[in-house]
Structures are given as C-alpha cells and as structure tokens.
Amino acid sequence: MDLSYTPEQLAxxxxxxxxxxxxxxxxxxEKGRLxxxxxxADHEEWHAILNARGWLAGNWPVEFGGAGWNxxxxxxxxxxxxxxHAPRIVPFGVAMLGPVLQKFGSKEQIEHFLPRILxxxxxxxQGYSEPGAGSDLASVKTTAVRDGDSYxxxxxxxxxxxxxxxxxxxxxxxxxxxxxxxEGISFLLIDMETPxxxxxxxxxxxxxxxxxxxxxxxxxxxxxxxxxxxxxxxxYAKYLLTHERTNIAxxxxxxxxxxxxxxxxxxxCAGGRPLxxxxxxxxxxxxxxxxxxxxxxxxxxxxxxxxxxxxxxxESSMLxxxxxxxxxxxxxxxxxAVGPYAAPFPSELLDEGAxxxxxxxxxxxxxxxxxxxNRKLSIYGGSNEVQRAIIGKALLDL
Amino acid sequence: xxxxxxxxxxxxRDALERFLRDTCTPTARAxxxxxxxxxxxxxxxxxxxxxVIGAVFDESVGGFAGSGFDLAVVFxxxxxxxxxxxxxxxxLAGSLIAERGDADQRALLExxxxxxxxxxxxxxxxxxxxxxxxxxxxxxxxxxxxxxDGRKAVVVNAGAADTIVVSARTSGDVADxxxxxxxxxxxxTPGLTLxxxxxxxxxxxxxxxxxxxxxxxxxxLGCEGxxxxxxxxxxARASVAQCAEALGLMEAIRELTTDYLRTRKQxxxxxxxxxxxxxxxxxxxxxIEQARSAVINVAGHLDRERDLRERHVSAAKQLIGTVAKxxxxxxxxxxxxxxxxxxxxxxxxxxxxxxxxxxxxDHLHHLARFVRLKAA
Numbered sequence: 001m002d003l004s005y006t007p008e009q010l011a012x013x014x015x016x017x018x019x020x021x022x023x024x025x026x027x028x029x030e031k032g033r034l035x036x037x038x039x040x041a042d043h044e045e046w047h048a049i050l051n052a053r054g055w056l057a058g059n060w061p062v063e064f065g066g067a068g069w070n071x072x073x074x075x076x077x078x079x080x081x082x083x084x085h086a087p088r089i090v091p092f093g094v095a096m097l098g099p100v101l102q103k104f105g106s107k108e109q110i111e112h113f114l115p116r117i118l119x120x121x122x123x124x125x126q127g128y129s130e131p132g133a134g135s136d137l138a139s140v141k142t143t144a145v146r147d148g149d150s151y152x153x154x155x156x157x158x159x160x161x162x163x164x165x166x167x168x169x170x171x172x173x174x175x176x177x178x179x180x181x182x183e184g185i186s187f188l189l190i191d192m193e194t195p196x197x198x199x200x201x202x203x204x205x206x207x208x209x210x211x212x213x214x215x216x217x218x219x220x221x222x223x224x225x226x227x228x229x230x231x232x233x234x235x236y237a238k239y240l241l242t243h244e245r246t247n248i249a250x251x252x253x254x255x256x257x258x259x260x261x262x263x264x265x266x267x268x269c270a271g272g273r274p275l276x277x278x279x280x281x282x283x284x285x286x287x288x289x290x291x292x293x294x295x296x297x298x299x300x301x302x303x304x305x306x307x308x309x310x311x312x313x314x315e316s317s318m319l320x321x322x323x324x325x326x327x328x329x330x331x332x333x334x335x336x337a338v339g340p341y342a343a344p345f346p347s348e349l350l351d352e353g354a355x356x357x358x359x360x361x362x363x364x365x366x367x368x369x370x371x372x373x374n375r376k377l378s379i380y381g382g383s384n385e386v387q388r389a390i391i392g393k394a395l396l397d398l
Numbered sequence: 399x400x401x402x403x404x405x406x407x408x409x410x411r412d413a414l415e416r417f418l419r420d421t422c423t424p425t426a427r428a429x430x431x432x433x434x435x436x437x438x439x440x441x442x443x444x445x446x447x448x449x450v451i452g453a454v455f456d457e458s459v460g461g462f463a464g465s466g467f468d469l470a471v472v473f474x475x476x477x478x479x480x481x482x483x484x485x486x487x488x489x490l491a492g493s494l495i496a497e498r499g500d501a502d503q504r505a506l507l508e509x510x511x512x513x514x515x516x517x518x519x520x521x522x523x524x525x526x527x528x529x530x531x532x533x534x535x536x537x538x539x540x541x542x543x544x545x546x547d548g549r550k551a552v553v554v555n556a557g558a559a560d561t562i563v564v565s566a567r568t569s570g571d572v573a574d575x576x577x578x579x580x581x582x583x584x585x586x587t588p589g590l591t592l593x594x595x596x597x598x599x600x601x602x603x604x605x606x607x608x609x610x611x612x613x614x615x616x617x618x619l620g621c622e623g624x625x626x627x628x629x630x631x632x633x634a635r636a637s638v639a640q641c642a643e644a645l646g647l648m649e650a651i652r653e654l655t656t657d658y659l660r661t662r663k664q665x666x667x668x669x670x671x672x673x674x675x676x677x678x679x680x681x682x683x684x685x686i687e688q689a690r691s692a693v694i695n696v697a698g699h700l701d702r703e704r705d706l707r708e709r710h711v712s713a714a715k716q717l718i719g720t721v722a723k724x725x726x727x728x729x730x731x732x733x734x735x736x737x738x739x740x741x742x743x744x745x746x747x748x749x750x751x752x753x754x755x756x757x758x759x760d761h762l763h764h765l766a767r768f769v770r771l772k773a774a
Binding site for chain 2: 001002004005006009072198271277282283285286287289290293294295296297298300301304305310317319321322369385387388389391392395396397398
C-alpha cells in the first residue's frame with residue numbers, strides 16, 4: 001500500500017492552493033471563517049470566479065464545460081477550498097441536476113440547461129421531499145397530469161434548500177398510481193416564475209430561513225421539460241442521490257471545524273489556563289481527531305476505488321453516517337467550548353458589516369448557530385436511519 | 399494513493415487463511431488450552447514452514463518482509479482465525495534482537511524464523527501498569543557481567559520461551575527513560591522463577607521473579623542504558639500487529655453475528671429482519687471500517703519519525719480498544735443466551751478481542767497519551 005499522493009496529485013493540490021490564494025476574495029474567506037451569513041450575491045460571485053477558471057463543475061466531463069476531475073482530484077479540490085474557507089459550491093445545479101441531464105436528458109435539455117447552470121443564469125433547487133414523505137421518496141404525492149403539450153402540477157414540496165434564491169426547481173412528481181409506488185414517478189424541470197408556484201420560507205433551529213416550502217397550484221409545465229421517460233423518474237432520482245453522496249463524508253468540513261475548535265479552545269480559559277489544556281476537554285478533542293484520522297482514510301479508500309472505476313455503492317452510506325456524526329460531535333464540543341457566551345443569539349451580527357455591539361467573542365454566535373444548523377446533517381440526503389437500512393440490506397445481506 | 403495489497407501480500411494472506419481454516423479449529427483450540435504452553439505446536443510448525451514467521455522480519459536478519467503492512471496482513475489473518483500462537487511475542491522480542499543484537503545474538507533469529515525457538519519480552523512490571531519507561535528491576539554490574547533482581551508482570555509466552563528478553567535498570571530513577579538496558583535471559587537460568595497461568599483471551603503468561611540472576615556481559619542486548627527508544631519501536635510494531643489481529647477478530651465476530659441474525663427466527667421471521675438489529679449491525683460495520691482505517695494508518699506510519707509514528711500508535715490503540723468493546727458487547731447481546739455460552743465459538747473471539755485492550759495501554763491510556771504527544 002502507498003498512503004501518499006502521487007506527484008501529479010500533489011502538483012494539482014499546489015495549483016488549487018495558488019488559485020485560491022490569488023482568486024478567493026478575502027472578504028468571502030473571512031465570512032466563511034467567522035461563520036457569517038452568505039448572500040445570494042456572495043455565492044454567485046464565487047461561482048463566477050470558479051467558472052472563469054473552468055473549475056465550477058469539477059465532476060462534469062470537459063465536453064460539457066466541466067473540469068473532468070476524477071474522484072481523487074475532486075477530493076483534493078474540496079479539501080483545499082474548505083481549508084481556505086471558500087464558500088461551498090451550491091450543489092443543486094452543478095452536482096445534482098447536471099449529471100442527471102448528462103446521462104438521461106435530451107439533446108435540447110443538455111444544450112439549453114447545462115451552460116446556464118455554469119454561467120449562473122439558472123439557480124436550481126431540489127423538489128424531492130414532501131410533507132409526510134421525508135426520506136421515503138417513493139411516497140411522493142405531488143401530481144403531474146398530462147394535458148396536451150403540458151403537465152399540470154399540483155402539490156407541495158418541502159425542505160427546499162435555498163429555494164428563495166432559485167429560479168428553477170427539479171421535481172419528483174407522480175404521473176401514475178399503478179404498480180409499485182416507485183414506478184409512477186417522473187422527473188420534471190419547472191420554471192419557478194410560472195404562475196401557480198409559491199415559495200414560503202421555513203426558519204430553522206438556528207433562526208435562518210435556509211429551507212422553504214414550495215407550493216404548486218395548477219402549474220402548467222411544458223412536456224419537453226420531462227427528463228427521460230415518464231414514470232422512470234425513480235431511476236434518475238437514485239442516480240442523482242448517488243452523486244449527491246460523493247464527498248458525503250465531508251472530511252474537509254470536519255477538518256475546518258476541528259481547526260476552529262482548536263482555535264477556540266486555545267483562546268477560552270478554564271480554571272486559569274487555556275481550555276485546550278484541561279485534561280478532559282483535551283481528551284474529548286483528541287477522541288474526535290482520532291475518529292477523523294480514521295474516517296479520512298476510509299474516505300480515501302472509497303475514493304481510490306471510485307477513481308479506479310468502481311462506483312461507490314452502499315459504502316457511501318457508511319461515510320455519510322460516520323462523517324455526519326463526527327461533524328455533529330465537533331459542532332457540539334465547539335458549542336461547549338464557548339461556555340456561557342453560547343447562549344446569546346443576536347442574529348443580526350451574522351450580516352457582513354453589522355455594526356451592532358458584539359456579544360462575547362466573535363466565534364460564539366457562529367458556534368451555536370452551526371451546532372443547531374448541522375443537526376440537519378444526519379437527517380437530509382436520506383436520514384442516517386435510512387442509510388443504516390441500506391447497509392443492512394446491501395452490505396450485511398440482512 | 400494505493401490501498402490495494404501487493405500480490406505477494408495477498409498470496410501470503412490467502413495461503414495463511416487457508417492453512418488456518420483447516421488447522422485452527424475450535425477443537426484444536428480446546429486441545430491447545432490443555433497443553434503446557436497453551437498453543438498448538440503443529441500450527442506453530444506450519445506457520446514456520448509457510449514462512450509466516452519470516453514475514454515479520456526483513457532480509458537483514460533472514461526474513462523476507464517485516465514492514466507495517468506485512469505485520470498487518472499476517473495478524474489480521476491470525477485474528478480472523480482466532481489463533482493463539484505466540485507470534486506477537488516474536489515480533490516484540492524479535493524486533494529488539496534484530497535492532498540491537500550483535501552478530502551472535504541476531505543469529506538466534508534464524509532459529510526463531512525456522513520455528514525452533516520461542517521468545518518472550520519481560521518488560522512491564524507489577525506496579526507499572528502501561529508505563530513503558532517505568533522499570534524498577536535492577537541490573538547491577540558484577541565481575542563477570544550483571545546480576546538482575548526484580549519482578550515482571552504478565553509476561554506472555556514466558557513458559558514456552560527458550561529465551562526471554564528482560565529489561566532492567568542499569569542507572570537512573572524508576573521512571574527515567576535513560577538507564578534502561580536489555581538482556582537475553584535463557585528461561586532455565588538459575589534465580590529466574592515463573593508463576594505460569596492461562597490468559598482470558600487464550601495462550602499463557604507468567605509472573606517472573608528474578609532473584610540474583612547472574613548473567614555474562616555477553617547477555618546484554620546493545621549498549622547499556624539506552625534501550626528505551628528501541629522498546630518504544632518494538633511496542634509500536636507489536637501494536638500494529640495487535641491492532642490488525644483485533645481487526646481480524648472483529649471481522650470473524652461480524653460474520654458469526656450476521657449469520658446468526660440471518661438464521662435465528664423469532665416472531666415468525668429471521669431476527670435480522672428487525673430494523674432495530676439491522677441498525678445496530680450497520681453501526682458495527684461502520685466502526686469496523688474505522689478500525690480498518692486505523693490499522694492502515696498505523697501500519698503506514700510505522701517507519702516515520704518518532705512523534706508521528708507514536709501519535710498513530712496511540713490513535714490506533716485508542717480507536718481499536720473502543721471499537722473492540724462495542725463489537726464484543728453488541729455481538730454478545732444480539733446473540734442472546736447463546737452468546738453467553740463458553741461452548742459457542744463467539745466466546746473465544748470476544749474474550750480475545752476484549753483482552754487486546756489490556757496490553758501496551760488501553761483506550762484511556764492512549765487517549766491521554768495522544769493528547770500529550772500532540773502538546774509536545
């Protein structure tokens with residue numbers, strides 16, 4: 001075995017690092033480091049910078065305007081961008097819809113939509129979950145009824161992340177109630193400016209309107225916006241989820257979070273000395289670091305297999321569970337590290353240039369906010385319970 | 399990056415697994431327990447013949463491998479079979495002889511590799527717990543060599559060992575790293591007495607009493623007083639082996655338990671169909687993959703600089719110890735009553751797995767050590 005990166009991979013890492021040093025606006029990096037709120041314009045600015053370099057869609061083949069990176073290169077890119085506190089790439093267009101269109105979309109859909117994902121003209125959001133459906137996507141109820149050249153869509157989606165910024169939504173809709181529930185689902189692209197679409201924000205535990213409900217009331221969608229075949233949407237949805245789960249371990253995010261924790265523990269004092277030197281606290285941090293060291297290697301093992309052409313299957317479920325639990329534990333310990341200043345919650349301070357008087361140290365509010373926000377990690381993308389069921393079936397043959 | 403085994407290692411593993419499948423049966427283990435040494439001489443001879451003992455040493459002393467990944471491959475296979483043969487003792491004592499021995503002393507390893515000589519390391523002491531530097535046993539210079547006095551705790555395989563590597567203090571205070579020397583002591587040396595006993599996880603060990611044990615100067619292994627670093631390296635190598643063995647044990651336990659969940663029926667269906675049990679088994683699988691990564695990490699860093707190597711040793715021991723407890727306890731629980739019985743195969747595997755945390759430092763010891771190594 002050889003645990004080191006190849007010279008080509010190391011050169012690539014250096015290239016990414018140099019790019020970030022030159023092109024990542026310090027203003028955005030600072031926001032990331034301090035856990036401040038990112039605006040739509042912030043995301044768009046960063047996407048445009050990456051797109052100009054040809055690096056917005058690392059996973060896409062070059063012929064579609066992507067970078068054509070393999071799994072190891074994508075991993076290196078993610079590690080470096082998180083280390084630099086760059087905004088994360090909003091995944092819905094680039095990481096989710098893009099691959100589905102490339103594999104199952106019509107020529108017209110590919111030519112129309114892919115360039116608009118890259119140039120920022122379209123901001124996509126995801127219309128999978130519904131009230132009552134949760135991770136059980138087979139039970140979606142939103143209907144699409146064929147009417148001439150259109151589908152008429154009625155129903156409701158929920159947990160639509162950053163839907164307030166989006167102008168397009170990809171949806172799972174029910175086109176048939178016959179046979180198994182999976183067999184009557186279709187994959188539909190909907191312009192959110194169409195009459196009958198309403199978006200309502202949902203404020204989460206951390207006080208942020210990160211997700212939304214989307215209502216469809218007799219929304220007329222052109223039939224050419226159907227991806228692939230009618231009633232075959234389940235296949236495309238599963239393909240999308242496999243892509244969603246690459247990089248699901250979030251090693252880069254966990255490393256950044258652990259670094260942040262170490263910084264706070266060095267600044268906070270307990271009993272007259274840095275918290276980082278308090279034996280029990282240091283032990284808790286060490287346990288998480290040990291877990292992360294092993295998980296990073298598990299992640300690389302899966303990535304190495306993927307780079308060798310073996311698609312990650314149920315292994316990504318393992319990475320999802322372990323990766324999310326570790327990050328949540330780091331977030332919980334960070335909140336603990338902050339001490340009494342974890343309690344104040346003046347959310348206006350999260351905005352750039354806020355001039356209200358700060359409360360406690362500048363890392364306190366983001367710590368609490370991130371702790372609450374990241375409770376979502378074990379719930380979205382197929383809850384960790386659903387992942388365990390996948391492991392039980394696919395890897396343990398139970 | 400390449401996480402694949404080389405062809406040679408894969409062939410070694412496959413051959414070893416085949417051999418152990420045929421020979422290391424529950425019946426053979428039960429028979430070995432009744433013997434004086436606690437292991438099977440036939441299996442030991444077989445391991446030697448297959449070159450498995452040679453695989454833990456490099457060419458310089460007559461072996462053919464000896465890297466961290468070689469140790470990992472061999473010991474994972476031994477663990478998977480639940481083998482109790484004392485190859486770990488060869489790694490421990492043998493590494494010290496290979497590193498510090500003169501030509502005559504190193505020549506012993508040829509006999510060891512041929513399977514004709516057994517080794518043990520007598521280092522830890524009754525009041526020392528897991529502290530590697532704590533040595534109260536003394537070696538006093540005499541006209542002809544040294545006189546050793548002291549006690550050694552839980553010396554695995556001492557009863558079967560032809561030669562025991564004994565640490566003793568030639569200078570310094572009880573917890574100094576400086577002043578520790580090593581000696582090769584034939585087991586039948588006058589003044590050395592053994593209180594021999596079986597171990598919970600299989601095999602045997604002994605408490606050693608050394609009372610005015612006279613040794614010639616030529617019995618000293620390497621220079622006087624500077625053995626600590628070599629001891630730490632030998633324990634690092636043994637930790638790789640032991641962590642890999644734990645991984646093999648976990649895999650065996652996982653197989654036993656999933657088989658049981660698939661076949662045992664209750665409420666009209668295999669109990670593995672119950673989501674509550676699926677989830678717990680899925681969690682075990684995830685933790686075992688973590689353990690595998692920890693073994694890869696420590697094996698891959700065995701030859702790196704001291705601090706990095708030891709951080710990985712402590713990380714691996716901490717993680718393996720924690721996961722071992724979870725895997726053992728959960729598998730017993732999921733088996734129900736049968737999991738409590740000595741006669742069912744699981745018993746041997748879980749006892750051996752649990753006991754692994756009690757050598758070279760447990761998960762708490764290594765958690766604290768990891769913190770200190772980081773701070774240093």
